[in-house]
Amino acid sequence: MLQNLSAAVEKTCHQHRDFLRKRAEEETVTEAPEPPPMLSPPAELPRTQIIERTRHRYEDIHRLLEKRWTISAIARRLNLDRKTVRRFRDTALDELLASARERRPNGVLEPFKAYLNARFTETQGQASGTQLFLEIQGRGYRGSRQVVRKHLAALRAGTAEPVRADIPSARKITSWIMRPRETLTESQEERLLQVRLACPDITRACDLARAFADMLRHQRGYLLLEWIQQAEQDAPKPMKGFAGFLRQDLDAVTAGLTLPWSSxxxxxxxNRVKTLKRAMYGRASFELLR
Known part of the structure; x- marks a missing residue:
């Protein structure tokens, strides 16, 4: 049950990552209301591999749709899942490209861009690339000097991308929520508090998940029906789905949360027998017995 609950919490966190990102960007703007011109977003998206792949995939799917191909046929032709084909069919290209841009992995320079941008602004663009390279190298940078020079050139040209907000992953937030509070470090508690303050739905999911985990660990099955009613009333959609799953087999779940016995x-x-069967699949022959 905890695994299913954890999946519902992670799905809730994943659905609200855009909300967390926007809130973090708003706070960044509030702290620096007048960013320098060189930090403005570029006029067009960078030509990275994932963005180009998204653009080409969109063109391929819509070209086949114009030929009246079915979703299944397109999925087979392009070796894609049908859900992916539907998403590219129903979503505008600009939105897909923006999503692809957010999925780009952080480069080796990403954690140091905020410092470089601040130093660049402080020196009015006069700081040398070698000097800034040595400064961030002392802070733990392990990349090449050429990467730093390339970023500084983008700052001078006004085409540098804004520093992306440091948003914890949905899985990491879920681990903070599902673990007992006493096992969290101070920094983890602080970051979880920031997430809770930023998103009411994640806060609600966190409260419900912790209440259910406490009910499970202390065998308080008599509180299950009340928990389900609360979740069905105002919880995020994934948590409501988990509550509905529990209601379908309420008596058995209540017994599992109350009695000391377990299956x-x-x-x-x-599970052990199934694992052995999978390991032996296709190997049972006279050659194996020899």
Whole structure:
């Protein structure tokens, strides 16, 4: 049950990552209301591999759609999932490109861009690339000098991308929520608090998840129905789905949260047998017996 609950919490966090990102960007703008001109967003998206792949995939899918190909046929032709084909069919290209841009992995320079931008502004663009390279190298930078020079050139040309907000992943937020509070470090508690303050839905999911975990660990099954009613009333959609799943087998779940007995041993042995069967699949022959 905790695994299903964790999946619902992670899905909730994933659905609200854009909200967290926007809130972080708003706070950044509030702290620096007059950013220098060189930090403005570029006029067009950078020609990175993931953006170009997204653009070409969009063109291929819509070209086949114009030929009246079905979703399944396009998926087979392009070796894609049908859900992916539908998303490219129903979503505007600009939105897909923006999403692809957000999925780009952080480069080796990304953690140091904020410092470089601040130093560049402080020196009015007069700081040398070698000097700034040595400064961030002392702060832990392990990349090449050429990467730093390229970023400084983009700053001078006014085409540098804004520093992306440091948003924890949905899985990391979920781990902070599902773990007992006493096992979290001070920095983890602080970051989780920031996430909770930024998004009411994640806050609600966090409160419900912790209440359910506490109910499970202390065998308080008599509180289950009340928990389900609260979740169905105002919880995010994934948490409502988890509550509905529990309601379908309410008596069994209540017993599992109340009684000291568990089918975990049986389930473990079943899983072990299935693992052995998978490992032996296709190998049972006379040659193996020799």
């Amino acid at each position: 975990g041993v049986v389930e473990g042995n079943v």
